[in-house]
Amino acid sequence: MHKAASEAGKWSIGVDADEATYPAHADYTATILTSMLKRVDVGVGAFVADALAGNPTAGVKTWGFAQGGVGYTTTGGYIDDLTGKIEEFAAKIASGEVVVPTDPKA
Numbered sequence: 418m419h420k421a422a423s424e425a426g427k428w429s430i431g432v433d434a435d436e437a438t439y440p441a442h443a444d445y446t447a448t449i450l451t452s453m454l455k456r457v458d459v460g461v462g463a464f465v466a467d468a469l470a471g472n473p474t475a476g477v478k479t480w481g482f483a484q485g486g487v488g489y490t491t492t493g494g495y496i497d498d499l500t501g502k503i504e505e506f507a508a509k510i511a512s513g514e515v516v517v518p519t520d521p522k523a
Contacts, residue, residue: 422445430453433452434454450493450496481511
């Protein structure tokens with residue numbers, strides 16, 4: 418995806434981790450706008466802490482902005498002028514003021 422976007426002179430957005438830092442993407446960093454982060458470490462850390470405390474929990478857990486489970490990168494500086502606005506929206510999502518739909522058909 419990053420290669421195709423770069424060749425077309427378009428932006429791309431990474432997923433799960435900071436893809437602009439991957440050696441395999443070194444030729445495309447100039448067109449990787451940002452990456453959306455899936456902070457699996459946060460959920461795993463919470464599970465391990467609960468287990469060590471003798472309180473392991475099972476089931477579906479959601480780790481959003483409020484729990485620190487998702488985020489974005491600013492590698493490359495391409496969105497630096499937008500981070501204030503992004504953080505405003507992230508805070509509104511975390512507080513519940515803005516509700517992000519989870520049903521793709523909604």
